[in-house]
Amino acid sequence: MDYILEMKDVSKCFGEVEALRHVNFAVGRNEIVGLLGDNGAGKSTLIKIVTGYHRPDSGEIYFNGQKWTDVSVAKARELGIETVYQERALADQQPLWRNIFMGRELANQLGFLDVRKMKQETRNLMIGSMGFTSSAVSPDSIVRTFSGGEKQGVAIVRALYFQAELIILDEPTMGLSLSETKKLLDFVRDIKQAGKACIFIDHNVFHVYSVADRVVVLDRGAVAGEFLTKDITLEQLMEKMYRVAQTGSMD
Amino acid sequence: MSSVEREVSQAMCQAEPEQGGLLRPIKRFGLQIGIVVVALIVWLAFLVGSPRTFLSFPIYQAFMSTTPFFTIIALPLTLVIIAAEIDLSFPSIMSWGMTAFFLVFGVTNSLELAVLACLLAGLAAGLLNGFIVTAIGIPSLVATIGTQFFWRGVVLVITGGNGSSLISTQGTILHDGLVGRLGGRVPAQMLWAILVAIVVWVFLNRHRFGAHVYLVGDNVESAKLMGVNVARTKMLVFAIVGVAAAFSGLVASLEVLYYWPTLGEGYMLSTLSSVFLGGTSVFGGTGTIFGTFVASFIIGAINAGIVASGLTGFWTQLIYGLIIVLSVSMHAVLRRKLV
Numbered sequence: 175m176d177y178i179l180e181m182k183d184v185s186k187c188f189g190e191v192e193a194l195r196h197v198n199f200a201v202g203r204n205e206i207v208g209l210l211g212d213n214g215a216g217k218s219t220l221i222k223i224v225t226g227y228h229r230p231d232s233g234e235i236y237f238n239g240q241k242w243t244d245v246s247v248a249k250a251r252e253l254g255i256e257t258v259y260q261e262r263a264l265a266d267q268q269p270l271w272r273n274i275f276m277g278r279e280l281a282n283q284l285g286f287l288d289v290r291k292m293k294q295e296t297r298n299l300m301i302g303s304m305g306f307t308s309s310a311v312s313p314d315s316i317v318r319t320f321s322g323g324e325k326q327g328v329a330i331v332r333a334l335y336f337q338a339e340l341i342i343l344d345e346p347t348m349g350l351s352l353s354e355t356k357k358l359l360d361f362v363r364d365i366k367q368a369g370k371a372c373i374f375i376d377h378n379v380f381h382v383y384s385v386a387d388r389v390v391v392l393d394r395g396a397v398a399g400e401f402l403t404k405d406i407t408l409e410q411l412m413e414k415m416y417r418v419a420q421t422g423s424m425d
Numbered sequence: 426m427s428s429v430e431r432e433v434s435q436a437m438c439q440a441e442p443e444q445g446g447l448l449r450p451i452k453r454f455g456l457q458i459g460i461v462v463v464a465l466i467v468w469l470a471f472l473v474g475s476p477r478t479f480l481s482f483p484i485y486q487a488f489m490s491t492t493p494f495f496t497i498i499a500l501p502l503t504l505v506i507i508a509a510e511i512d513l514s515f516p517s518i519m520s521w522g523m524t525a526f527f528l529v530f531g532v533t534n535s536l537e538l539a540v541l542a543c544l545l546a547g548l549a550a551g552l553l554n555g556f557i558v559t560a561i562g563i564p565s566l567v568a569t570i571g572t573q574f575f576w577r578g579v580v581l582v583i584t585g586g587n588g589s590s591l592i593s594t595q596g597t598i599l600h601d602g603l604v605g606r607l608g609g610r611v612p613a614q615m616l617w618a619i620l621v622a623i624v625v626w627v628f629l630n631r632h633r634f635g636a637h638v639y640l641v642g643d644n645v646e647s648a649k650l651m652g653v654n655v656a657r658t659k660m661l662v663f664a665i666v667g668v669a670a671a672f673s674g675l676v677a678s679l680e681v682l683y684y685w686p687t688l689g690e691g692y693m694l695s696t697l698s699s700v701f702l703g704g705t706s707v708f709g710g711t712g713t714i715f716g717t718f719v720a721s722f723i724i725g726a727i728n729a730g731i732v733a734s735g736l737t738g739f740w741t742q743l744i745y746g747l748i749i750v751l752s753v754s755m756h757a758v759l760r761r762k763l764v
Binding site: 248251257259263264265266267268272275276277278279281285286287289 | 627630631632633634636637639640643644647648650651652653706710711
């Protein structure tokens with residue numbers, strides 16, 4: 175398989191605590207990988223290494239086949255790794271178009287904005303990708319008036335628009351209503367449709383199972399198992415998750 | 426062609442005309458419409474109160490000659506407050522700029538160099554504010570109270586508390602260009618205030634810098650995550666206020682042809698109340714140049730109105746203080762209501 179991201183034998187300690195122990199983890203070029211695990215299993219440490227926030231103590235990481243040597247948050251973004259953070263992603267009091275182009279405004283060499291083009295692109299994205307059909311919402315709508323699911327959608331569409339290769343969703347369904355969650359999961363399927371890769375982290379096995387191609391289960395800093403969702407039923411996966419939580423082993 | 430691109434191009438063909446009718450502009454420009462209505466009410470009240478004064482030109486000439494002194498600072502100060510910071514040091518920077526003016530003028534006898542020194546002194550003071558806030562991490566409220574006393578102290582130490590005459594500038598291009606009377610009637614400083622308003626508006630609304638000012642004030646965390654250079658943006662807004670304060674100090678001194686070391690002391694309240702009355706949120710993230718511009722003339726009119734209606738000057742502070750408290754409270758309430 176053609177991998178966009180490969181982590182080989184990665185370990186990370188914080189003082190005495192072994193947050194990650196010899197983890198092998200990979201994401202295919204057009205694959206949605208669900209990352210499951212209890213609190214403290216090492217999910218966020220793994221993500222923070224991928225986004226360049228932490229440096230691993232040992233092990234190797236490859237992105238697009240290139241070995242990572244000196245990776246920072248800015249470098250990871252430049253490579254096309256985009257993280258969609260809950261709540262923190264948007265500037266609430268600003269109109270939609272300013273949020274879509276946040277930090278990457280379309281401007282000429284002197285820095286003067288092409289407002290018309292940004293609004294037009296925003297309108298296209300709204301109709302094409304975000305599924306906003308109501309006439310009450312325009313590129314000038316203030317983001318604060320959107321629902322939680324719509325806000326997450328804006329952040330995901332923004333990442334897609336800027337050609338992110340790997341989109342990381344960290345607990346995106348937290349605090350969302352049922353219908354908003356459904357909308358969000360549709361956005362995740364759009365990532366697959368767009369030919370991009372995604373790491374989807376969630377507590378909810380059901381959500382992860384319904385969109386992921388592959389599920390990786392972390393437990394106490396190590397990979398406890400991984401499954402292709404087409405090879406396993408939801409019941410079997412839940413059974414295994416439960417066993418891991420109880421005994422620390424899949425079988 | 427990826428599916429996003431395909432969807433985008435499909436959407437292009439379906440793009441429908443904007444809907445929403447009359448309500449949308451009212452919602453979007455509500456605050457600006459509101460401030461114009463307030464301005465009209467204030468004007469009508471004065472017109473009814475003392476029609477003789479307010480139906481003749483001299484009162485408007487008086488507005489246009491004194492209001493720009495604080496309009497010119499209030500406009501860039503709007504950027505600072507949108508960026509969720511505050512600057513209380515500008516009254517002292519007005520005076521510090523003129524001290525630098527006379528220091529250089531005394532040595533070189535060149536007006537051009539003196540003006541340059543004045544603006545550079547303002548720039549330096551603004552950058553110092555920005556440095557203390559962004560690099561050292563002191564809240565701007567505290568940092569600029571400190572620099573306010575510091576620059577006033579510098580001025581008093583250098584001047585020994587003595588003023589200087591600017592009589593010699595009479596008839597120069599500098600004097601005519603900054604405070605002359607166009608057609609014998611319109612004060613040049615009014616045109617400078619309009620020019621500053623246009624330039625600041627363009628940079629706030631049509632430039633990357635202004636986009637970042639809004640983002641930094643709205644959600645500094647997400648601005649950082651999206652690659653906005655927060656420290657540079659804040660440095661710049663403080664620097665611009667510094668230059669504007671020095672410029673305004675120069676204009677105000679030229680108007681009266683005399684530099685008092687206490688220059689700027691009366692401008693704190695009128696400048697701040699212009700920004701807040703104009704609809705800029707004290708919490709950062711929202712505010713308009715148009716609002717500040719109109720509000721500064723309301724503040725100027727209230728000043729004249731207090732005198733015209735026979736109240737003593739002691740009332741001005743009371744009324745400005747009230748305006749600040751009322752307008753920030755009103756916006757805080759509106760903010761909760763509108764959502």
